[in-house]
């Protein structure tokens with residue numbers, strides 16, 4: 234009988250997490266442990282007791298040991314150790330563990346013991362992972378792994394897979410294989426546009442010339458190039474920073490593809506356009522794309538486009554990936570898979586940086602072989618919460634282009650543009666030819682502080698001059714109030730943060746945020762949360778008002794709530810989500826903006842859903858506002874939470890607060906949770922101490938959530954610079970499978 238896969242194991246094991254077996258064995262020498270599996274299990278239990286490993290990590294190792302013993306093959310203690318460590322790494326977002334990295338830098342690779350102080354306080358004295366790993370070589374580990382029936386190179390159904398020097402849990406190894414197979418198969422299949430002299434390619438050139446006007450500055454239009462590249466390939470990625478036109482480009486791409494498909498009617502065939510599906514990883518991101526795609530479709534130069542193209546040919550309804558694939562309660566399997574594929578010719582996924590390997594593999598599993606997949610996203614944003622950094626890996630070489638001479642020539646014929654020489658390299662590989670990077674932001678003006686700071690963070694180029702300009706209001710969209718020295722106590726800044734939360738502190742911005750225009754449109758000064766709370770408190774609706782009046786109010790309030798958002802790098806402590814939520818609630822309550830005396834579900838309480846709830850139709854990340862509506866008996870107020878429908882239809886869904894299962898107050902949210910959202914004004918709070926979660930990607934993601942106003946509040950200004958020096962690096966083999974490393 235083949236051993237169970239870890240994914241099944243995670244479900245099958247009834248983990249007794251309340252009473253971990255932490256009975257500490259006598260402290261053994263590393264050498265003794267490496268020869269004694271019982272002692273090794275004891276050490277893992279100690280690490281678990283110190284909260285350094287999760288129960289699942291230890292149970293996984295225990296399960297492998299037990300099943301090996303039952304099969305008459307005692308498991309090598311080295312394999313026991315590595316099994317627990319690979320499970321630990323997966324819990325930290327890695328897809329695998331690389332033995333070279335593990336043995337050369339165990340502490341930084343494993344982040345054990347944890348560096349944030351948390352979980353080391355009161356930890357029981359025990360051997361450190363590095364004490365044991367320093368006794369091992371890559372060769373010894375490989376010999377132990379290769380000698381175990383729990384490990385194979387993938388040709389057998391073993392729980393662990395060793396690929397080169399990378400050790401995987403089988404499920405994630407399989408996910409990577411599936412993604413690579415899906416991409417490679419699509420890249421190697423020519424399309425009707427591959428041949429530059431073909432009728433469809435000529436039609437593409439004509440349509441693109443109508444969709445894109447000549448660049449006024451005479452430079453290359455990267456949106457047009459991206460459109461052409463994505464049209465040519467069955468798999469394509471369009472990456473770019475905020476406001477670089479990803480949505481605009483993909484709408485033009487879909488218009489071009491549909492125009493080509495629709496034109497076939499002239500050749501005597503029945504008119505048949507592509508079946509297009511649009512998806513995003515979260516409800517919030519789907520709703521945002523819904524809105525921007527509808528706008529972009531309206532803005533297409535319809536008069537100039539081929540008569541065979543109709544508005545309805547470009548869908549504007551965006552769904553979440555979970556809904557698209559058909560998630561089922563209590564199952565990790567989706568309704569759509571290779572046995573029951575999606576009905577689609579083209580699938581567009583926005584905010585693809587948030588998609589983990591597991592989900593991406595499910596997408597390829599459910600996608601019909603012929604279907605084209607287009608990923609949109611910002612490669613520099615934080616990676617997915619769960620394992621992998623798929624978009625980042627696919628875009629590893631995007632900045633330098635690496636386009637081949639053949640691609641350059643094809644682009645010249647189809648777009649009329651000559652690729653800049655530095656984007657053409659002789660070493661161009663298959664995937665490079667299908668990745669396009671947009672390089673100009675249309676959201677921010679040239680002198681935008683948000684843009685300048687985001688770019689500098691991204692390039693790790695935070696100069697003194699730039700930081701000084703951020704401090705002294707040189708930019709009209711950015712404020713960095715507070716002392717420029719480390720604060721002694723969080724309380725020193727609490728008033729500042731609390732004031733920001735009420736009014737958005739326009740006085741901290743240049744000219745108090747007044748008289749500002751962006752691309753000819755006036756931008757209102759910052760308003761903080763005070764604006765939405767005022768709308769909540771000033772209305773005069775009562776029990777006699779129809780539901781539609783309440784819907785209208787909820788729509789206005791939800792829109793006003795998106796005017797401001799506090800973002801935190803960390804969750805705990807006075808600088809974290811928990812502490813700042815408490816601070817805001819206390820301050821607002823003191824000012825009479827909210828009435829906490831009404832109970833936990835006070836009028837105006839904003840909440841974010843923290844887990845998918847298929848019964849209620851709510852997705853992780855959905856944000857709603859509590860209204861005490863007079864809908865009870867005798868017009869008794871009852872707390873209902875108003876959520877916007879995720880299809881962007883503007884409908885409001887009222888959910889009784891008592892039905893919500895997983896949620897949290899969201900005056901402050903983590904940067905992780907803010908992915909896929911944008912706010913008129915974002916206030917990023919960085920703590921007074923660096924921690925491993927504070928990385929360049931996190932700071933960049935936090936800054937780029939801001940549409941018009943950005944404030945930075947720092948416990949210690951040096952933390953900004955230090956965070957930018959830390960990167961999110963995730964072990965994975967995907968780039969290698971796609972020839973990208």
Ligand SMILES: Nc1ncnc2c1ncn2[C@@H]1O[C@H](COP(=O)(O)OP(=O)(O)OP(=O)(O)O)[C@@H](O)[C@H]1O
Nearest residue numbers: 456473474475476477478479480481482525675676
């Ligand atoms: N070539 C262009 N010329 C002028 N304006 C443009 C151009 N491309 C995009 N825009 C405008 O810039 C704004 C951002 O464009 P779009 O929404 O397509 O970017 P995005 O990369 O999808 O943004 P986000 O970062 O929000 O996902 C829109 O208002 C759009 O109309």
